[in-house]
Amino acid sequence: MSNDKLSLFNTLTGSVEPVRTIEDGKLRFYSCGPTVYSYAHIGNFRSFLTADLIVRTARALGWEVDYVTNVTDVGHLTDDDLADASGEDRMAKALKSDEGRRFANVYDLARYYTEVLLDDWHSLNLIEPTVRPRATEHIRQQIEAVEHLVEQGIAYETEKGVYFDISRFPDYGKLSGNRDAENLEQAVRDVVQDEEKRNARDFALWKKDPGHLMQWYSPWGWGFPGWHIECSVMSMEYLGEQIDIHAGGEDLIFPHHECEIAQSESISRKTFANHWVHTRFLQVEGEKMSKSKGNFFTVRDLIATPDEGGRGVDPMALRLALISGQYRKPYNFTFETLKASMKHVERLRSAFETARGGLDAADGPDRVGDRLADLRSSMLAAMLDDLNTPSAIAAAIEGAKLIQGLGENLNASSARSALDFLQSASSLLGIPYHDQEAEDPSASASHDPLETRVEELLRQRATARESKDFERADQIREELDEMGIEVMDGPGGSSWRRKTEI
């Protein structure tokens, strides 16, 4: 393991290799974003978190990062294209669903789910990309790319659309290993049918469809772009013809990324992306996450308060839980892990409070600096080693325990080392110590009737405790418990929080 090189598994070569940036000290990075036809779920976010951690780790190395992640706001075809030749897409489907009826049209729906995506993005403290391009805002570039491919004789037009001619790209299959044409053709799945396609593997660059809910005028008439072309185009627009890393979920390896390579490299005649990084799907409680199994969770399902129908999970606990398995291994998301993550987040926060408190203490010899510096380098080393988050988190927790262990004895210079350490853990893992939104409810003045009631009861309880009326104090504790409030007594008085529903 190298000390200052970021190594990642490269799907293209099948091995972990150092990321060698095209330009020294600068990372050009594209990460595939979601289609916004519904609420993003925790599996989506596991993949976005991988991208986030790549950016954080690269920055920790002092690299400048150009980070582009898109929003796919064009509906693409569903697999019952055969049954519905008019070309119903995911968004059109969503619009007809119970959830989607309230939207006036498909643009309205896309706009709503994009906003929600960004809310969740902020809740989980994901880094803002340098650019967040939307497919619908780059239609012209997509049309031009397709035109270029047609001019080169690499793409051809039929009655139904424009297709990429696989036979013109011998490297097709280099990413996924799906090189065997016959196999693909005899796959059990039905493929998009067009009698005029020259090769069953040829994929759509443009679909002619005057009935599609989103359509644009092109040299081939009214229609909409193929799914893969948007990422090629947006990546080239903002990062240039060649990039260092391209990332996404493992399901995107084929066909999406395979097709992106074919298109992009046919256009530029250069290697599109040097490093391909894919995040594995997660399972929930040992099973595939699916609505029918009742183990399907969106971010908001978990972080919304119980009054809002959620489970009141601290967003940072959710974030930590989602990164507590390495991105490249199958990960079993469980509520046990989520509970453990809550403890970890609290532990980090309280270490931070301890450290901050120690700044005002008398000065003295720094008793933790060296050990924390070691832990900090092993934390970074773990991340550089193919984003070994479990190992990095272990180092962060160990540091927090070390700081907590000093407690009252923390002097000012130890406190400064402690804060240094905690701050680098925070920026590397993306776990801030100040709640961005859910500030400690007991500390904030609020007009929430529940909070007013809680404060009142706590005052009564404090009085009862002062006069040693513990029976009354416990009674109030119980009453609050029934209201979903947990009370914690400390040396400086009592604090409280909403209990979570997990």
Next chain:
RNA sequence: GGUGACGUGGCCGAGUGGUUAGGCAAAGGUCUGCAAAACCUUGUACGGCGGUUCGAUUCCGCCCGUCACCUCCA
């Protein structure tokens, strides 16, 4: 059928050719009016069968199991 991963103690998960990951949970203890937090103590695992080796959980082969993709998917 094809391609690619993965299988570690009750659970989540590092790691390694011979010496303790870590966390959560559990049990006992210290502290605290109660509760929480914190701290201390306890617990020896690597799917199966072969092979290489002085020695394999770690390398090799086969098998079993799980997951993903094979034109909707993070």
